[in-house]
Amino acid sequence: MRRINTPDQALRVLRIALILGLSLTGACAIATEEPAFIVSLAQRDCEVREYPALVVAEVSVTGDRKAAASAGFRLLAGYIFGGNTARQKIAMTAPVVQAAAVGQKIAMTAPVLQSGGNGQWLIRFIMPRGSTLESLPSPNNPRAQLHNIAPARMAVARFSGLARQDRIAAKTAALAGFVNAQHLQAIGSPSLAQYDPPWTLWFLRRNEVMIPIAPVAAN
Template structure:
């Protein structure tokens, strides 16, 4: 089941890792392992940091996987990671369009729903930035009721139109 929606995302702080590869599952498993290592204590203070959802995966040539940092932390307060690939990234507030789908994902399924989102936006005459991400909301061990989204940042003129409605 798919559902198109629009929404605002607040400015947020993320831990992120940029990876390259051609298989979604390989890249996401590696990215998840690196970031999970950090939040499970793989940092200079051996501090555990709560895991939040969704996990954000950019859908670009080189993928960036991001875990949202709990709101109690600022960039300066986060313990330094043991792995040099991990960066702290501040994402500004933005307005996005999203299409939801259930189940496990793959390269093919991600591309299928990305194309469905593009078609739906074109049908409504909505411009976007072409900056797509996959959002996963369930832990890897969760088998049932898996919720996912493909999102795209909306163009500024669309954001202004939505805000005035």
Template sequence: MLSSVTRYIIVGFFFTATMASALEKPKYQVLYEDDRIEYRLYEPYIVAETYVELTRSYNNASISGFRRLLGYITGDNVFNQDIDMTAPVQMSTPMLGQEIAMTTPVQTQTLEEKLQIAFMLPSKFSLDNAPTPTDQRVSLRQIPSRLMAVIRYSGRWTERNRNRYETRLRESVEAAGIEILSNSESAAYNPPFTPPFMRRNEIMFEVGSYPRRDF
């Protein structure tokens, strides 16, 4: 007979896996894969995003950004509307000097030493009907269709792991002669209480092409 602790663990694992798989995610087509690395063509989607100064650690900045975006989807918008959570939480450090034109509200930022944190909005929303954020640090933007090289891994969301898999992905892409068009982006698909071995984490680059198999 299973102990109460064992039952709790089993139920918790099942709940975590079910909840993560039920969340809406960006749509993409896998064009090429080799072991853990995939080349994906993503469809356009809308994100709520914010930028946080990297004056402290990467993790502290990501937590600050996550809280702002959580506020937006739990009612900090002009309609006081709750918005369904999606996956993954996306993070990136834009290239130095890069300027991004925000669509809602309209503003332009020069992104140096900042961390971008973004949530995808459910696909029922467009820039025309998505609730406008009331926090001026949060904005909405459409991500265009992009070709991404992606490496997937499990484990803890640590800077050491991110650097390790970013290096592995970069080396693979460069060895294939593929042009990298962006800094790395990170994606976390699971809530923090998910056991590390069940987590889905990804590192990705926008790329100019993908490897072609010879048949």
């Protein structure tokens, strides 16, 4: 075992231990619920999932991907932390989803969802299980909107670590290859789903790229 010989070394070890503790406890405390889904096909890091109908809070944000994700998160966090007509706190779920806004809304379900195009992004929080448009309080900020999301079939590629642009691009390409190889039909643009709070250590972070695909044809 390596010895700690100086006060500076001891301080560095203490900081690492504190950050690790915050990451582990924060991840458990904040993201306690994830939407249910059924896996109908799995191959290495790629899956096809069947998601039920969901209710989401959504905001449209302009900017680069990272800045838009941060701004959208703050706006939606304001809603669930009491910025609503009932001053009601709503449980945080995972993931947060980000997708490019390209003229029509992406039929995306679960995580925080982030997607975008031409600098316009949709950021989504999934509302807790059992939520309805009638039971949820209205957001105080008119930029935040509540929507029903229909049941959806999603092709998903999982990856850990930081969601850098090069990794997102590589996983998106791999997922597109999976969709083609399995003779599936993409019906929307890719989205990025992130499951962890920003202080989570990079090697503990869970991310996914998602592509909506056509449902199985009825016989």
